[in-house]
Amino acid sequence: xxxxxxxxxxxxxVGQLVSKPQQVSSEEGINLEEIREFxxxxxxxxxxxxxxxxxxxxxxxxxxxPAYSQSAICRFEKLDxxxxxxxxxxPVLEKWLAEAEHWNQKGQQNLMEFVGGxxxxxxxxxxxxxxxxxxxxxxxxxxxxxELNYDREVVRVWFCNRRQTLKNTSKIxxxxxx
Amino acid sequence: xxxxxxxxxxxxxVGQLVSKPQQVSSEEGINLEEIREFxxxxxxxxxxxxxxxxxxxxxxxxxxxPAYSQSAICRFEKLDxxxxxxxxxxPVLEKWLAEAEHWNQKGQQNLMEFVGGxxxxxxxxxxxxxxxxxxxxxxxxxxxxxELNYDREVVRVWFCNRRQTLKNTSKIxxxxxx
DNA sequence: AGCATAAATAATAA
DNA sequence: TTATTATTTATGCT
Numbered sequence: 392x393x394x395x396x397x398x399x400x401x402x403x404x405v406g407q408l409v410s411k412p413q414q415v416s417s418e419e420g421i422n423l424e425e426i427r428e429f430x431x432x433x434x435x436x437x438x439x440x441x442x443x444x445x446x447x448x449x450x451x452x453x454x455x456x457p458a459y460s461q462s463a464i465c466r467f468e469k470l471d472x473x474x475x476x477x478x479x480x481x482p483v484l485e486k487w488l489a490e491a492e493h494w495n496q497k498g499q500q501n502l503m504e505f506v507g508g509x510x511x512x513x514x515x516x517x518x519x520x521x522x523x524x525x526x527x528x529x530x531x532x533x534x535x536x537x538e539l540n541y542d543r544e545v546v547r548v549w550f551c552n553r554r555q556t557l558k559n560t561s562k563i564x565x566x567x568x569x
Numbered sequence: 570x571x572x573x574x575x576x577x578x579x580x581x582x583v584g585q586l587v588s589k590p591q592q593v594s595s596e597e598g599i600n601l602e603e604i605r606e607f608x609x610x611x612x613x614x615x616x617x618x619x620x621x622x623x624x625x626x627x628x629x630x631x632x633x634x635p636a637y638s639q640s641a642i643c644r645f646e647k648l649d650x651x652x653x654x655x656x657x658x659x660p661v662l663e664k665w666l667a668e669a670e671h672w673n674q675k676g677q678q679n680l681m682e683f684v685g686g687x688x689x690x691x692x693x694x695x696x697x698x699x700x701x702x703x704x705x706x707x708x709x710x711x712x713x714x715x716e717l718n719y720d721r722e723v724v725r726v727w728f729c730n731r732r733q734t735l736k737n738t739s740k741i742x743x744x745x746x747x
Numbered sequence: 748a749g750c751a752t753a754a755a756t757a758a759t760a761a
Numbered sequence: 762t763t764a765t766t767a768t769t770t771a772t773g774c775t
Contacts, residue, residue: 438616443756460762465758517753517772548767551753621769638749643771695759695766 405430405477406470421474429481434468436488440495440502444468447487450506455483583608583655584648599652607659612646614666618673618680622646625665628684633661 409423437447444464451459466472467480495502587601615625622642629637644650645658673680 435613435617439613444758445756458762461756462758462762465756469758471758514771515754547752622771623769636749639770640749640772643769647771649772692758693767697760697766 403473404471405474408474409470421478423474426474426477426481427470429485430468430470430477433484433488436492440491442491442506446506447484450491451483451487453507454487581651582649583652586652587648599656601652604652604655604659605648607663608646608648608655611662611666614670618669620669620684624684625662628669629661629665631685632665 405423405426409427437444443461445461448459448461448464463480467477467484470477472480491502491505494505583601583604587605615622621639623639626637626639626642641658645655645662648655650658669680669683672683
């Protein structure tokens with residue numbers, strides 16, 4: 392049988408390409424294996440610093456030129472990104488992370504300042520729902536799921552997330568008590 | 570004024586005690602600083618293996634005697650646990666993690682077998698909520714509004730706007746269940 | 748001592 | 762990228 396040509400255009404992602412025999416993108420001289428290695432390490436180092444993808448994105452947006460979304464960081468870590476984009480992003484992340492680690496050496500407080508987050512940002516207190524504004528009971532969820540023809544778990548999570556969205560956007564906290 | 574005695578009984582947690590001057594629990598000879606160090610490292614090593622607290626808990630439950638809940642692992646990592654409990658849990662976690670790392674060396678597959686998770690467990694496909702015209706009914710809106718303790722009109726308009734947006738952008742009008 | 752689930756985080760459909 | 766769904770972590774409760 393004839394060999395199937397491997398299309399290696401702009402649309403293929405690093406994660407898909409890296410497992411192929413030739414690990415160096417010939418045309419552009421991009422070392423995919425190196426990128427994979429870095430991506431894996433980046434995640435571990437990020438977590439070691441206790442940073443979220445969102446924090447990294449926001450900090451990069453503030454210091455580097457263009458905007459870096461949480462999704463972008465996520466996609467880089469998962470290698471769900473084209474070699475060209477990865478090649479461009481890698482040095483930016485590398486430099487930033489090294490600097491972040493440098494500040495962390497000098498103390499957690501310095502890192503947080505560097506990242507630009509509120510140093511005292513505390514987890515929101517868990518809300519206790521009163522009977523008046525309680526989430527739908529298990530039975531009600533089941534019923535709604537049936538009526539909407541959705542999986543019960545999907546509906547449960549939807550209510551969970553929906554409440555969060557509403558809480559975040561409305562100035563009035565309809566769900567009682569912080 | 571008289572000195573306030575620091576109560577250091579069974580109810581105080583490692584995280585609270587470790588910042589105090591005396592870092593060795595005198596009565597029981599527990600080195601709190603060592604536990605803190607280990608807890609921090611444990612988390613990083615766990616994440617490096619790509620494991621969740623739930624996975625660790627379940628695996629421990631399967632191999633070691635008693636049950637270890639996700640909450641238990643979480644509380645250990647956050648040091649929200651009494652010195653006595655921490656002291657008891659530490660060697661168990663240490664031994665297990667070392668073994669997990671050993672298997673991971675031999676390949677990701679081996680680790681997953683050791684952990685006991687389904688190797689092919691894939692993230693659930695993201696559900697596309699595409700409300701068709703008939704959904705939700707007036708009664709359902711009333712119910713949802715009541716459950717969320719929101720004004721009915723607010724909810725109705727929200728769905729109206731949402732449908733409108735979706736109608737403009739989506740081709741299919743069928744409720745899709747993934 | 749752990750369950751239920753709220754809050755936070757990661758992943759992804761569009 | 763944005764908006765928002767799914768997953769993971771943290772915690773109120775008893």
